[in-house]
Amino acid sequence: xxxxxxxxxxxxxxxxxxxxxxxxxxxxxxxxxxxxxxxxxxxxxxxxxxxxxxxxxxxxxxxxxxxxxxxxxxxxxxxxxxxxxxxxxxxxxxxxxxxxxxxxxxxxxxxxxxxxxxxxxxxxxxxxxxxxxxxxxxxxxxx
Amino acid sequence: xxxxxxxxxxxxxxxxxxxxxxxxxxxxxxxxxxxxxxxxxxxxxxxxxxxxxxxxxxxxxxxxxxxxxxxxxxxxxxxxxxxxxxxxxxxxxxxxxxxxxxxxxxxxxxxxxxxxxxxxxxxxxxxxxxxxxxxxxxxxxxxxxxxxxxxxxxxxxxxxxxxxxxxxxxxxxxxxxxxxxxxxxxxxxxxxxxxxxxxxxxxxxxxxxxxxxxxxxxxxxxxxxxxxxxxxxxxxxxxxxxxxxxxxxxxxxxxxxxxxxxxxxxxxxxxxxxxxxxxxxxxxxxxxxxxxxxxxxxxxxxxxxxxxxxxxxxxxxxxxxxxxxxxxxxxxxxxxxxxxxxxxxxxxxxxxxxxxxxxxxxxxxxxxxxxxxxxxxxxxxxxxxxxxxxxxxxxxxxxxxxxxxxxxx
Numbered sequence: 001x002x003x004x005x006x007x008x009x010x011x012x013x014x015x016x017x018x019x020x021x022x023x024x025x026x027x028x029x030x031x032x033x034x035x036x037x038x039x040x041x042x043x044x045x046x047x048x049x050x051x052x053x054x055x056x057x058x059x060x061x062x063x064x065x066x067x068x069x070x071x072x073x074x075x076x077x078x079x080x081x082x083x084x085x086x087x088x089x090x091x092x093x094x095x096x097x098x099x100x101x102x103x104x105x106x107x108x109x110x111x112x113x114x115x116x117x118x119x120x121x122x123x124x125x126x127x128x129x130x131x132x133x134x135x136x137x138x139x140x141x142x143x
Numbered sequence: 144x145x146x147x148x149x150x151x152x153x154x155x156x157x158x159x160x161x162x163x164x165x166x167x168x169x170x171x172x173x174x175x176x177x178x179x180x181x182x183x184x185x186x187x188x189x190x191x192x193x194x195x196x197x198x199x200x201x202x203x204x205x206x207x208x209x210x211x212x213x214x215x216x217x218x219x220x221x222x223x224x225x226x227x228x229x230x231x232x233x234x235x236x237x238x239x240x241x242x243x244x245x246x247x248x249x250x251x252x253x254x255x256x257x258x259x260x261x262x263x264x265x266x267x268x269x270x271x272x273x274x275x276x277x278x279x280x281x282x283x284x285x286x287x288x289x290x291x292x293x294x295x296x297x298x299x300x301x302x303x304x305x306x307x308x309x310x311x312x313x314x315x316x317x318x319x320x321x322x323x324x325x326x327x328x329x330x331x332x333x334x335x336x337x338x339x340x341x342x343x344x345x346x347x348x349x350x351x352x353x354x355x356x357x358x359x360x361x362x363x364x365x366x367x368x369x370x371x372x373x374x375x376x377x378x379x380x381x382x383x384x385x386x387x388x389x390x391x392x393x394x395x396x397x398x399x400x401x402x403x404x405x406x407x408x409x410x411x412x413x414x415x416x417x418x419x420x421x422x423x424x425x426x427x428x429x430x431x432x433x434x435x436x437x438x439x440x441x442x443x444x445x446x447x448x449x450x451x452x453x454x455x456x457x458x459x460x461x462x463x464x465x466x467x468x469x470x471x472x473x474x475x476x477x478x479x480x481x482x483x484x485x486x487x488x489x490x491x492x493x494x495x496x497x498x499x500x501x502x503x504x505x506x507x508x509x510x511x512x513x514x515x516x517x518x519x520x521x522x523x524x525x526x527x528x529x530x531x532x533x534x535x536x537x538x539x540x541x542x543x544x545x546x547x548x549x550x551x552x
Binding site: 047049104143 | 185186201431461467469471508535537545548
């Protein structure tokens with residue numbers, strides 16, 4: 001299946017993917033209006049320093065330990081995408097405890113978790129982090 | 144191939160999914176002494192708290208059994224295994240033949256002998272959905288609740304009913320709370336958090352004798368109560384396995400394939416003991432992820448595939464009134480400790496390996512630490528100074544990172 005990958009050598013560490021991710025989740029049309037002055041809660045995060053940087057988001061693992069460990073049965077696979085049912089999630093954070101990528105994050109309300117669902121959970125269609133990456137470092141492809 | 148599974152909780156679900164990843168045909172029968180489809184036992188405190196519902200507690204969709212060709216015999220109790228004839232006998236007198244059997248019988252509350260306990264009318268344990276329902280039915284906004292046991296079960300129960308009871312007092316023989324997952328500093332921090340939410344503790348004390356509505360403690364104190372919850376611990380259900388001739392220690396002994404010592408009988412979940420890779424010791428790791436992974440491995444192997452679950456470690460994610468605690472592994476080794484208001488972090492290192500950690504308050508990306516423990520990553524192959532600051536993939540070599548992030552396997 002197609003997944004989001006980052007080509008580390010092209011990543012500028014500009015954090016625009018984080019903004020595009022947070023913006024995609026709002027469903028608004030204007031990024032400035034949607035995000036200005038807001039604390040953002042993206043599902044992709046930039047790591048690194050001045051020399052190396054890269055974006056990290058859910059790998060949609062073939063062997064998803066978050067799904068197998070979820071105490072609420074709130075994590076499932078839908079057409080390949082690892083999906084969190086926020087209504088079932090009780091926010092115990094077992095998925096955060098087990099994700100080897102650190103790609104599952106607490107939701108701002110603390111009662112659920114958030115993670116990348118490849119923009120299948122919003123109106124974008126294709127991942128917004130990929131579409132908005134100015135250097136083509138983030139790609140959406142089969143590997 | 145006919146499969147029979149005794150038990151219908153997480154290990155059983157893992158087993159069904161494991162079987163079906165290999166064999167889509169063989170009939171599966173699941174025997175459960177509870178009248179429910181698979182639900183999450185750890186969620187019973189959230190149910191009483193009002194943050195989930197019985198419907199949402201189901202760990203799989205309503206069509207799970209039908210879709211997977213599973214016959215669920217709910218409200219039936221397995222009482223005998225005949226390993227020579229390969230049958231499971233039910234309390235109702237029926238006998239079910241199997242080619243491969245999984246024992247996923249779980250555990251039950253341990254109730255130690257306590258003088259006068261039979262005088263207490265309203266007493267409860269807190270493991271199953273029916274336990275939660277019984278407690279809920281007896282609870283009133285005026286109820287004075289006494290909980291014996293300051294472990295995970297007792298304290299989750301306390302949190303779950305805090306908004307629905309008059310008062311809650313927790314008594315424990317140990318001098319600190321959550322001793323199975325926390326050190327002294329962590330225990331103290333969590334105790335303050337829970338106390339500040341209106342729950343009282345009497346630690347280093349125990350019940351000498353119960354009256355009808357009061358407990359006389361060893362210290363001489365007396366606690367009056369309306370409802371009693373006993374949550375001092377659990378015991379693995381090993382009797383069926385013992386009787387079938389399986390090797391049993393504290394729990395049913397299984398290998399990395401979840402096989403017992405008796406051919407064609409497998410076991411998984413809270414009824415088992417397995418090897419904790421952080422200490423090398425065999426122990427009962429009664430945690431939900433283990434139950435799934437062990438059950439899944441059992442299912443694959445039962446169906447003729449090959450799957451090994453060889454890196455079991457203790458781990459817990461738990462929170463009380465919004466303060467989260469994530470722990471993993473064991474705590475014998477060199478300690479790296481960081482504290483600041485509302486935050487406690489301890490990493491434990493031994494033999495060039497991360498062996499365990501405690502994170503309270505700041506828990507982001509803890510799974511990177513857990514994976515170092517589970518994968519037994521030599522710390523001289525990563526930038527451990529970076530990892531001490533916070534969990535991050537930057538600490539791995541570019542090559543390792545490319546494998547991790549580039550391949551998605």
